[in-house]
Amino acid sequence: MKIRNHIATSLLAAAALLAACSTADESVAFGTDTNSISIDAVGGTKKIKVSANENWVAISNVPWITVSPANGYKSTECSLNIDSAITNTVRNGVVRIVKTGNSAEYQEIRIEQKGFDYAITLDEPTVNIENYASLDKRYFDVKVRTNVDFDVKVPDDKTSWVKFDRYDVALDHGLRPREVTIRFNWGINSGDERSAEVSFVPTSESNVTSEMLARNDKLTIEQSAAEPITPNSREGDSVALLSIARTLEVWASSWESSGEKMDNWAGVTLWEEGMEGYVDSLKGRVKAARFYMFSIKEGIPFEVKYLTAAEELEFYSNVNTFQLSLSTGPYICELSQLKRLTIGAYGLTELDENFTNLRNLEYLDLSSNNFEKIPDIINPTNFPKLHVLRMANNQRRLVYDLSNNIATNFGGLYQHTKYDSNMGSFGEFPSWLFKWEPGEVTTSEGEQTVTGLDTLILSVNYLQGPIPDFKDDESIPVYTEAPDSLKDAAGECILVKNRIKRVMPQLRMLALNLNRMTGALPDWVLYHPALDWWDPFTLLFNQEGKDEQGNLAGFSNEPANMDYYYQAYPKKKLANMTDEDDAENGDDAGTTR
Incomplete structure (x- = not known):
């Protein structure tokens, strides 16, 4: 009996509860908890609460506002999803919540969204970089948010060490900001701490001025100072050598790891008493150094400028030189005391404009690079003491037949004598080299020394056409006298008798072999006083391949022997x-x- 009474009581309570809920639903007023929303240009999601006791549907009058869920039954929380703006003006929209019954009752929510201000902003406006890193690590990326097309402006006095790659501002959706990544490349710092302030300026085509920008960030680049090197000292020389080897990424350098004193470093010669030119202040400093087998994609490292006692430097055998187009850079040009310099198989195509500072050079080897032309600055005026010039094997790639070739920029000094179809002839041989007459130079002690180019090596290039004969060149005289060693039994000399041009009588070695040269050998070559020293059948007469006109290389009057x-x-x-x-x-x- 008690159980039946308990069940009856529970049923009555449940019925009462249902009746109460039904009464509550019937009493809910239709509406929303807000009738207006204001939101920034970036957009986002706003929550609203719909109160209702029956079915309803949400309608947006603009495509940039969506409602989720877009319909429902009774009271529900909804999300208004608002896109980012695409203009710089305010825009408005309306969301209408409509009952689906016969009453046609509705509630409106008005949305106001601000437009985007013109702006160029950076997440990280300051970048700190080291003074040194290998070339493939000397960069950083900057993320720029913008709704304006812009130009990057690096101060003129900073462009030597701050550069940037090409970038594209894709404003593909009105003024909605887009993120642009710009890669900046930086150079090694050889001095004190330095900084650069980079600006981002609206382009003229954007029709936006800097004054119209609500925000315009600048990029500050701070670079730490170089490692100190004591100039004009043995200690400074050793640090400079180690730094150069590190920058070059020399493959087999054991200087640092060997633990040996600099006196025992391979490829390094130090000044000692008894050496020609020795003074006490030079004792123990670097006289000569050789860097061999390395990998670099830029000019000679800046630390070379500290080797102020060196008379001879050699840089030879870079990686993938045929792919490179490098300059020497300015730092090697500060060593005006140099007498011998080799920069071979490095990837050079040009010399720095200050290379003429090396007026004391006696020996210059630029072989196995990628020169298309012999630099004009290599002349007796700029290098009055030069005895030896070597520019052999500047072929970037092998082209046996120049008449069947579509490649460009293949080195080999090609630009000098390339065929000119308008003129119907080959270009001019670098004949100024053959006019490098001996001259007198006054030494610091007031003595007169005779100088002049006596060794010229231009083998294995793409020189074409004949060797200049200078017959019509009045600037070159003929021989009017000759030493007894060149006279025959009758006391005559063929140089004087045949009025042969007096071209570089001091020349002790001339190598032009394995070019694409043709034509007749001039008398000044065939009867040069030093021809028998030149090994001419190997290093002069021996040509190969075909020139641009399809002519088989070789001289028409090559002698059979030296009789x-x-x-x-x-x-x-x-x-x-x-x-x-x-x-x-x-x-x-x-x-x-």
């Missing part, structure tokens, strides 16, 4: 025969040419 030469200079032949006899007898008399 004609020794007939003209019988004393030379007699001298050679004497040497051969002496050699057979074990005499070390040597050649007396």
Whole structure:
């Protein structure tokens, strides 16, 4: 009995509760908890509460506002999803919540969205960089948010060490900001701390001025100072050598890891007493250094400028040189005391404009680079002491037949003698080199020394056409006298008798082999006083391939042997025969040419 009474009581309570809920729903007033919303240009989501006791539907009058859920039954929380703006003006929209019954009752929510201000902003307006890193790590990326097309402005005095890659501002949706990533590349710092302030300026095509920008961030780049190197000291020299080797990424440098004193470093020569030019202040400093087998994609490292006692430097064998187009850079140009310099297989295509500071050079080797032309600055005025110029094998790639070639920029000094179809002839041979006459230079002690280019090596290039004969060049005289060693039994010399042009009489070595040269050998070559020293059948007459006109390379009057030469200079032949006899007898008399 008690159980039946308990069940009855529970049923009555539940019925009462249902009746109460039904009464509550019937009493809910239709509406929303807000009738207006204001939101920023970036857009976002706003929550609203719909109160109702029956079905309803949400309608937006603009496409940039959506409602989720878009319909419902009874009271529900909804999300208004508002897109970002696309203009710089305010825009308005309305969301209407409508009952779906017969009453047609509705509630409106008005949305006001601000427009975007013109702005160029940075997440990170300051960047700190080290003074040094390898080339492939010397960059940083900057993210710029903008709704304006802009130009990057680096101060003129900072462009030597701050550069940037090409970028594209894609404003593909009105004034809605877009993020642009710009890669900045930086250079090694060889001095004190430095900084640069980079601006982002609206382009003229954007029709926006800087004054119209609500925000216009600038980028500040701070670079730390270089590692200190004590100038004009043995310690400074050793630090400079290690730094250069590090920057070059020398493959097999053991200087730092060996633990040896600089006196024992391979490829390094130090000044010692008894050496020519030695003074006490040079003792123990670097006289010569060699850097071999390395990997770099820029000019000679800045630390080279601290090797102020060096007379000879050699940089040879860079990686993938055929792909590179480098300049020496300015720092090597500060070593005006240099006498011998080799920058070979480095990837050079040009010399720095200050290279002429190296007026004391006696030996210059630029072989195995990618030069299309011999730099004009290499002349006797700029280098009055130069004896040896080597620019062999500047072929970036091998082109055997120039007449069947579509490649460009293939080096080999090609630009000098390339065929001009308008003129119907080959270009001009770099003949100023053959006019490099001996000159006198006054030393610091007031002595006069005779100088002049005596070794010229231009082998394995793409020079075409004939060797200049200078017959019509009045600036080059003919021989009017000759030493006795060049005269025949009658006391005559073919140089004077045939009025042969006096071209570089001091030349002791000329190499033009394995070019694409043709035409006749001029008399000044065939009867040059030093021709027999040149090994001409190997290093001069021996050409290869075809020129741009399809002509097989080679000279039309190449001699079969040297008999004609020794007939003209019988004393030379007699001298050679004497040497051969002496050699057979074990005499070390040597050649007396």
